[in-house]
Amino acid sequence: MRKLLILGAGTAGTIAANKLRRLLARDDWEITIVEQRGAHYYQPAFLFIPFGRYRPKRARRKATRYLPAGVTRVKGEVDRVDPDARTVSLLNGDEISYDFLIIATGTSPYPAETPGMADDWLGAVHSFYTYDDAVALREAIARFDGGRVVVHITEMPIKCPVAPLEFALLADDHFRRRGIRDKVSITFVTPLDGAFTKPIASATFGSLLEDRGISVEPDFMIESVDPRGHRIVSYDEREVPYDLLVTIPLNRGAAFVGRSGLGDELDFVTVDKGSLRHTRYDSIFAIGDAANVPTSKAGAVAHFEMDLFPEQFVRMVAGQEPTETFDGHATCFIESGAGKAMLIDFNYETEPLPGLFPYPVMGPLPLLKESRLNHLGKLAFEWVYWWMLLPGRPIPLPAHMSMKGKKAPH
Amino acid sequence: MSTTSVMGREVHVDGEGFLTEFDEWDEALGAELASQIGIEMTDEHWSLIRFLRADYAEMGQTATTRRVATVGGVPVKRQFELFPKKPGKKMAYIAGLPKPAGCV
Numbered sequence: 001m002r003k004l005l006i007l008g009a010g011t012a013g014t015i016a017a018n019k020l021r022r023l024l025a026r027d028d029w030e031i032t033i034v035e036q037r038g039a040h041y042y043q044p045a046f047l048f049i050p051f052g053r054y055r056p057k058r059a060r061r062k063a064t065r066y067l068p069a070g071v072t073r074v075k076g077e078v079d080r081v082d083p084d085a086r087t088v089s090l091l092n093g094d095e096i097s098y099d100f101l102i103i104a105t106g107t108s109p110y111p112a113e114t115p116g117m118a119d120d121w122l123g124a125v126h127s128f129y130t131y132d133d134a135v136a137l138r139e140a141i142a143r144f145d146g147g148r149v150v151v152h153i154t155e156m157p158i159k160c161p162v163a164p165l166e167f168a169l170l171a172d173d174h175f176r177r178r179g180i181r182d183k184v185s186i187t188f189v190t191p192l193d194g195a196f197t198k199p200i201a202s203a204t205f206g207s208l209l210e211d212r213g214i215s216v217e218p219d220f221m222i223e224s225v226d227p228r229g230h231r232i233v234s235y236d237e238r239e240v241p242y243d244l245l246v247t248i249p250l251n252r253g254a255a256f257v258g259r260s261g262l263g264d265e266l267d268f269v270t271v272d273k274g275s276l277r278h279t280r281y282d283s284i285f286a287i288g289d290a291a292n293v294p295t296s297k298a299g300a301v302a303h304f305e306m307d308l309f310p311e312q313f314v315r316m317v318a319g320q321e322p323t324e325t326f327d328g329h330a331t332c333f334i335e336s337g338a339g340k341a342m343l344i345d346f347n348y349e350t351e352p353l354p355g356l357f358p359y360p361v362m363g364p365l366p367l368l369k370e371s372r373l374n375h376l377g378k379l380a381f382e383w384v385y386w387w388m389l390l391p392g393r394p395i396p397l398p399a400h401m402s403m404k405g406k407k408a409p410h
Numbered sequence: 411m412s413t414t415s416v417m418g419r420e421v422h423v424d425g426e427g428f429l430t431e432f433d434e435w436d437e438a439l440g441a442e443l444a445s446q447i448g449i450e451m452t453d454e455h456w457s458l459i460r461f462l463r464a465d466y467a468e469m470g471q472t473a474t475t476r477r478v479a480t481v482g483g484v485p486v487k488r489q490f491e492l493f494p495k496k497p498g499k500k501m502a503y504i505a506g507l508p509k510p511a512g513c514v
Contacts, residue, residue, distance in 0.1 A: 155476065193499075199425075219496060221475070221486070235490040265480040294471060
């Protein structure tokens with residue numbers, strides 16, 4: 001009997017458990033999953049909760065409900081992996097042995113890593129990257145009746161890199177609807193040199209922000225938050241004052257990854273970007289946000305990874321070479337306010353381009369352009385997530401990015 | 411992908427002038443790239459550039475300012491003093507490496 005151990009029951013871990021349980025014979029393979037949180041969150045909702053447009057409780061479900069039969073569930077927090085002994089110890093002292101390990105413990109925000117940021121947390125400093133933070137921000141925004149809103153990214157990479165941009169656009173929409181937009185200034189502060197990392201999308205998003213009267217402060221590497229003076233300060237001594245700071249704190253992988261010597265300087269697991277196998281340990285893999293692959297940290301990436309990875313995992317553990325490798329494919333809906341959204345599609349090599357998705361001519365979804373249909377697509381995705389994506393049912397989208405229907409720059 | 415001439419040598423660069431071929435770089439070229447962006451190179455500057463080159467050869471990605479701080483041991487504040495305003499980009503430019511990804 002061989003033992004597969006999966007750490008984490010978020011998007012990537014849950015899909016992997018469902019797909020691998022079907023692929024690996026029950027007589028040969030025992031699968032165990034360590035579930036750390038108890039709840040499974042529909043994280044795209046975190047963007048809407050602060051604006052009172054989504055009932056928080058709807059975003060939270062019991063994690064074990066989405067795990068298949070035939071997988072042993074362990075509730076606990078990981079303390080350490082011993083890659084030589086092939087064991088994982090939990091904080092409660094239990095030890096689990098494995099033949100193969102899949103790390104899917106994601107990324108989390110760490111406000112205490114930026115001096116001053118945690119000192120006024122949930123005072124004038126807020127975020128929306130956890131369920132609790134999104135709920136707290138809803139109260140703060142409901143109370144806010146004018147002043148300077150600063151939407152801020154601490155450092156890349158972050159989970160869902162378009163979410164801060166969407167937040168700024170939805171904030172504009174929200175304050176317009178309340179009739180107080182003229183009393184609110186919105187500033188988007190980013191360590192990047194524009195609104196997004198990739199040039200064509202960055203130009204599109206940049207003009208969108210300009211149209212909405214949202215100013216951009218680029219190349220801002222934060223050194224500290226001044227919680228009394230209500231301003232953020234950069235390493236090159238620029239200052240941006242705020243009345244409400246909505247920050248995306250430093251994102252790191254799980255601390256046990258660093259303690260176990262398996263990760264990079266941000267505790268993301270170092271893997272080969274095509275096979276998702278650890279750079280030094282053949283028995284270890286990392287999927288979803290936990291891996292240090294150079295693409296977005298996002299549910300869509302976890303989904304495309306899981307279209308390829310399970311079959312390739314079966315090959316690799318049988319000692320064969322993978323026949324297909326992951327290309328970094330990511331697709332994101334971007335809520336832009338007023339019931340519209342944009343859509344982008346890209347991978348390791350190709351930046352987001354305009355065109356139609358997923359089919360040329362027919363689309364029906366326009367890329368890099370605001371449309372009502374994209375917004376409806378984003379809303380419909382919630383059902384797909386719970387009922388098709390997590391259980392690992394086939395979704396008719398290609399795992400690899402396609403250039404069909406796209407307009408490449410000349 | 412286009413080429414440009416630096417010190418009479420043809421090198422491959424991207425749209426923003428970052429070298430795209432690891433092996434087309436040497437320290438003489440690095441010194442020229444530094445002077446183009448107004449950086450006067452000292453031993454301390456060079457030690458960072460050498461760290462970036464070695465780290466790239468091992469990791470396949472350009473080190474971020476955070477990585478230069480935690481792995482290379484030079485605090486971010488000091489990097490800003492040595493390579494004002496945009497240390498991540500300036501170091502990569504001089505070292506002949508791709509712009510640090512900020513990876514989407």
